Amino acid sequence: MAQKYADTQSEIDAFAAEVKEIQEWWQTDRQKHIQRPYTAESIAALRNIGFKIEYPSSVQGRKLWRMLNEHNARGTYDLTFGTTDPLIAKEMPKAGVQTVYVSGALCGLSQAAWPGADHADYPADLVPSVVKRILNTQLFHDQRQTQLRMRYSEEDRKSLENLDYMLPIVADADMGFGTLTGCMKLARSFVEAGVAMIHIDDLALGLKKFTNGEGRSIVSTKEYLDRLTTVRMTFDIMGADTMLLCRCDSDNAEFITSVIDPRDHPYVLGATKKVLSFNQALDDGKQTDKDYLTVKAEWKVAAGLMTFDDAVKSIATEEQFSSYMSEVSDKIVALQGRRAIAKRITGQEVHFDWELPRLPTGQYMWQWCTKAVIDRCVLAAPLGDVTWSRQDKPNKKDMHDFHTSVRKVFPDRLFAFGYTGAYEYTKNGYTQEEVESFPADIAKMGCVWQVQPIWATQGLSLHAKEFAESFKKGGIAWYMRDVAAPARAKMATDKYGKPQARGDYLADAFFDVVAGLDIIEQA
Numbered sequence: 001m002a003q004k005y006a007d008t009q010s011e012i013d014a015f016a017a018e019v020k021e022i023q024e025w026w027q028t029d030r031q032k033h034i035q036r037p038y039t040a041e042s043i044a045a046l047r048n049i050g051f052k053i054e055y056p057s058s059v060q061g062r063k064l065w066r067m068l069n070e071h072n073a074r075g076t077y078d079l080t081f082g083t084t085d086p087l088i089a090k091e092m093p094k095a096g097v098q099t100v101y102v103s104g105a106l107c108g109l110s111q112a113a114w115p116g117a118d119h120a121d122y123p124a125d126l127v128p129s130v131v132k133r134i135l136n137t138q139l140f141h142d143q144r145q146t147q148l149r150m151r152y153s154e155e156d157r158k159s160l161e162n163l164d165y166m167l168p169i170v171a172d173a174d175m176g177f178g179t180l181t182g183c184m185k186l187a188r189s190f191v192e193a194g195v196a197m198i199h200i201d202d203l204a205l206g207l208k209k210f211t212n213g214e215g216r217s218i219v220s221t222k223e224y225l226d227r228l229t230t231v232r233m234t235f236d237i238m239g240a241d242t243m244l245l246c247r248c249d250s251d252n253a254e255f256i257t258s259v260i261d262p263r264d265h266p267y268v269l270g271a272t273k274k275v276l277s278f279n280q281a282l283d284d285g286k287q288t289d290k291d292y293l294t295v296k297a298e299w300k301v302a303a304g305l306m307t308f309d310d311a312v313k314s315i316a317t318e319e320q321f322s323s324y325m326s327e328v329s330d331k332i333v334a335l336q337g338r339r340a341i342a343k344r345i346t347g348q349e350v351h352f353d354w355e356l357p358r359l360p361t362g363q364y365m366w367q368w369c370t371k372a373v374i375d376r377c378v379l380a381a382p383l384g385d386v387t388w389s390r391q392d393k394p395n396k397k398d399m400h401d402f403h404t405s406v407r408k409v410f411p412d413r414l415f416a417f418g419y420t421g422a423y424e425y426t427k428n429g430y431t432q433e434e435v436e437s438f439p440a441d442i443a444k445m446g447c448v449w450q451v452q453p454i455w456a457t458q459g460l461s462l463h464a465k466e467f468a469e470s471f472k473k474g475g476i477a478w479y480m481r482d483v484a485a486p487a488r489a490k491m492a493t494d495k496y497g498k499p500q501a502r503g504d505y506l507a508d509a510f511f512d513v514v515a516g517l518d519i520i521e522q523a
């Protein structure tokens with residue numbers, strides 16, 4: 001029988017060495033800001049001891065970490081866009097874009113066997129598979145470029161392309177696909193695919209709504225932190241320096257799936273009047289011709305919907321309310337505790353019922369505010385490397401308050417920011433000048449990684465439509481004149497006029513090497 005260890009002592013020694021190595025790794029510049037709720041011993045016991053793999057994901061994670069910290073030190077940023085196409089990703093370094101983003105929404109629309117909206121309902125290995133194809137394309141072009149350059153003299157090389165094709169890839173891990181083991185497998189697939197950073201959010205699986213005028217549903221703080229911890233643990237088991245971007249979708253969220261975590265209690269909404277449940281109101285509404293949103297709006301008013309703290313405020317004197325707040329602010333006080341404090345101070349039972357507003361799908365109603373988002377992001381920060389509060393409508397004050405508040409707790413915090421294509425800045429209080437300087441302005445707040453995630457649904461669609469129209473009209477003559485000729489003119493060529501970036505040379509080189517031919521120019 002093949003034995004792993006000669007004796008128990010060798011196993012003890014190997015385990016101790018593994019623990020020491022993990023502890024030392026956690027002290028490196030790349031890792032030392034992370035606070036884990038588990039020990040190096042727990043991780044070592046979950047590892048394949050004696051079988052070390054260095055993942056490309058780790059190399060790219062360290063590269064991205066350095067890059068983003070340099071931006072942070074300079075107050076600058078990388079501005080990138082989402083793509084699922086390796087051929088597009090290959091063009092990005094030519095313009096100085098420093099990272100490639102693989103969007104879940106785009107993968108769902110363009111890469112899934114059965115397309116759909118941004119529900120993260122595609123197979124869990126879909127986004128990792130796109131990352132893998134892009135990484136392989138980067139490796140191919142890097143290899144091709146090296147081989148091509150090595151065919152030329154030092155002098156000739158000065159005019160040849162010398163691109164860093166290995167842009168770190170950032171990818172969308174959505175809500176981690178639900179279960180703890182599902183999340184672990186997803187994180188593992190991303191590391192194996194070569195991603196530099198993934199983001200995990202606090203959205204509820206399967207409950208994203210788009211057009212019915214409702215906000216998002218988030219999970220409890222505990223569930224969100226568990227997701228992040230699961231990813232961190234997976235990276236640690238794999239020994240990977242892959243980065244974790246803690247994305248939080250609480251901004252403008254309207255529902256929460258559970259009230260299990262007292263940290264969420266200040267923001268859960270309840271009925272303060274004696275009314276029928278929202279579900280009952282919906283059933284009754286079906287008998288009339290009122291639509292869902294009207295029934296909801298009317299029910300909220302009838303129910304006197306508010307947070308528990310606001311309910312206290314509505315019955316307390318100013319003085320009573322301020323002593324109540326001094327007992328509950330900046331502490332974790334569950335609803336039960338809040339009720340007892342309010343009763344002691346006001347002498348009254350506060351009428352508040354958070355069960356009545358529950359949706360047919362079970363969620364509770366939730367009052368988002370910037371403080372709620374800050375609370376979550378501060379709790380999540382120690383588990384990850386970068387923070388992103390996803391905003392549909394990034395208004396100036398919220399942007400400022402959010403970033404400065406998180407930085408009060410974590411002064412060097414790195415942030416990400418996503419530009420949603422639907423948001424019109426100039427119609428929402430930004431001047432044209434402010435839009436121009438927006439990326440640079442938010443970089444000063446620490447937003448070092450900025451992305452237009454779904455460019456393909458706007459930019460690529462626009463180009464494709466314009467191309468199709470012109471091609472239909474102008475035919476092949478138009479194509480030769482307006483597409484092929486400029487594309488050829490822009491294509492880098494060698495001194496013999498041959499295009500550099502296709503890979504023909506590399507294929508020839510394989511033949512040459514196998515045939516024993518030395519094609520490297522000797523300096």
Ligand SMILES: C[C@](O)(C(=O)O)[C@H](CC(=O)O)C(=O)O
Pocket residue numbers: 082103104105106118172390418419420421453454
């Ligand atoms: C980043 C995102 O998760 C994506 O899938 O690309 C989307 C993009 C969008 O809706 O604009 C998101 O931000 O939810």
